[in-house]
Amino acid sequence: MSIALNVITGFLGSGKTTLLKRLLSDENMGDTALLINEFGDVGIDHLLVEEVAPDTVLLPSGCVCCSIRGELRDALSGLLERRGRGEIPAFRRVILETTGLADPAPILATLNNDPHLRGRFHIGLVVTLVDASHAEMQQRLHPEWLAQVAAADRLLISKTDTVSPEQQQVLRARLHTLNPAPVLDSADIHSGDQLLLGEGLRSAEPAHEVARWQLHRVQSTPARHGDAQVCCLTFERPLDWIGFGVWLSMLLRCHGERILRVKGLLNVNNSQAPIVIHGVQHCLHAPVHLPAWPSDDHTSRLVFILRGLDADQLRRSFTVFSQSLAPMTNGAAA
Amino acid sequence: MCGLCGLLGEDVHWSDPLGDGLPRRRERLSRIVAINKVLAPFRLKVEDFQGVSYLLLGATGKQELATGLDQLWQRAETLIGRALDPLDPALLNQLECGS
Numbered sequence: 001m002s003i004a005l006n007v008i009t010g011f012l013g014s015g016k017t018t019l020l021k022r023l024l025s026d027e028n029m030g031d032t033a034l035l036i037n038e039f040g041d042v043g044i045d046h047l048l049v050e051e052v053a054p055d056t057v058l059l060p061s062g063c064v065c066c067s068i069r070g071e072l073r074d075a076l077s078g079l080l081e082r083r084g085r086g087e088i089p090a091f092r093r094v095i096l097e098t099t100g101l102a103d104p105a106p107i108l109a110t111l112n113n114d115p116h117l118r119g120r121f122h123i124g125l126v127v128t129l130v131d132a133s134h135a136e137m138q139q140r141l142h143p144e145w146l147a148q149v150a151a152a153d154r155l156l157i158s159k160t161d162t163v164s165p166e167q168q169q170v171l172r173a174r175l176h177t178l179n180p181a182p183v184l185d186s187a188d189i190h191s192g193d194q195l196l197l198g199e200g201l202r203s204a205e206p207a208h209e210v211a212r213w214q215l216h217r218v219q220s221t222p223a224r225h226g227d228a229q230v231c232c233l234t235f236e237r238p239l240d241w242i243g244f245g246v247w248l249s250m251l252l253r254c255h256g257e258r259i260l261r262v263k264g265l266l267n268v269n270n271s272q273a274p275i276v277i278h279g280v281q282h283c284l285h286a287p288v289h290l291p292a293w294p295s296d297d298h299t300s301r302l303v304f305i306l307r308g309l310d311a312d313q314l315r316r317s318f319t320v321f322s323q324s325l326a327p328m329t330n331g332a333a334a
Numbered sequence: 335m336c337g338l339c340g341l342l343g344e345d346v347h348w349s350d351p352l353g354d355g356l357p358r359r360r361e362r363l364s365r366i367v368a369i370n371k372v373l374a375p376f377r378l379k380v381e382d383f384q385g386v387s388y389l390l391l392g393a394t395g396k397q398e399l400a401t402g403l404d405q406l407w408q409r410a411e412t413l414i415g416r417a418l419d420p421l422d423p424a425l426l427n428q429l430e431c432g433s
Contacts, residue, residue: 118346242361245349246368249403250420271352284348313421321420324429325368 010129012100015158105281128152150260156186231311243325256282264302
């Protein structure tokens with residue numbers, strides 16, 4: 001059975017290790033293996049969590065996103081081997097704490113593309129911590145911040161005691177326009193259950209996760225946050241999956257690093273039930289079939305979080321490709 | 335791997351057929367028709383190779399073999415010497431004229 005790899009990310013000093021210590025103290029998290037990635041020659045974070053997780057594996061040689069994809073693969077394979085030999089207890093999930101400078105996309109791509117890992121591990125949830133007191137500056141100065149926020153399935157605001165309730169409200173609203181994922185206060189999280197770590201699109205109830213995406217509340221807004229923008233495409237007619245695959249694969253190949261996130265609930269030709277897609281930058285996960293539509297509204301919805309890409313151009317491209325690549329019906333062919 | 339010809343199967347990709355509505359080979363040919371519509375303005379053509387790969391043919395006789403859509407776009411860019419941008423207004427205008 002495939003094991004969920006949950007990723008905890010967030011900019012430097014956003015409270016990832018503090019959260020991990022709290023999570024790992026929860027007795028229900030006992031079947032969790034922990035991987036910690038550190039930037040710098042001497043790893044310190046693993047010492048901070050060692051008390052609660054003695055089998056922590058440290059990925060010491062740099063940032064997960066650029067230099068140690070092979071090391072991540074080796075660490076995950078190593079965990080399985082050690083478990084097989086009985087050196088570590090059986091675990092049900094893995095948590096990877098990234099460095100504050102990591103872009104989560106290549107981590108997801110490693111899991112998707114490595115033939116050795118695919119089938120043994122799948123991406124569970126991406127949890128991103130946002131430092132309430134420095135969020136604005138980090139967004140302005142560090143492109144990784146936006147990539148981390150856009151990739152999140154759960155957004156946790158940390159250090160809320162250092163800002164006023166009004167500032168917190170503004171931050172929540174800003175995060176919500178960047179990514180419609182649930183926003184929680186990190187200090188309130190003491191267990192994996194509160195984070196719904198057991199859920200996600202690969203769980204037994206993917207429809208619950210899709211409901212949390214709040215796709216029907218997302219509106220394309222002309223307002224930009226820095227150079228980030230949300231683009232929502234809706235369409236009534238069932239989608240031709242082949243043409244859509246050609247368009248989206250071409251788009252992600254050319255503009256993947258500018259498409260921070262894509263999520264969609266799609267009404268596809270010849271399929272009674274909706275198809276869910278989601279991905280981060282170049283990396284799109286395998287589509288998930290929902291058992292049924294969540295409501296009578298069968299409108300397809302695709303939400304993109306864009307950085308430096310024009311939403312109107314994207315919309316036009318989608319429309320033109322859909323019309324040009326649609327299979328000819330008997331009527332059209334005549 | 336095919337035991338007769340020794341060819342490896344196509345890699346798993348998110349854009350693979352969702353169900354078993356059409357035979358896999360027929361789905362693949364439909365996809366090649368769609369790809370050819372997109373590549374025609376660049377004077378490129380794609381043919382199926384053994385049901386597992388794509389054979390890209392350039393106007394000057396250059397050829398590239400690709401496995402999977404991601405590699406196909408990459409090889410097509412190598413043949414035309416620039417990025418294949420689905421947002422390019424010139425490409426969109428040509429597709430509109432052709433549809």
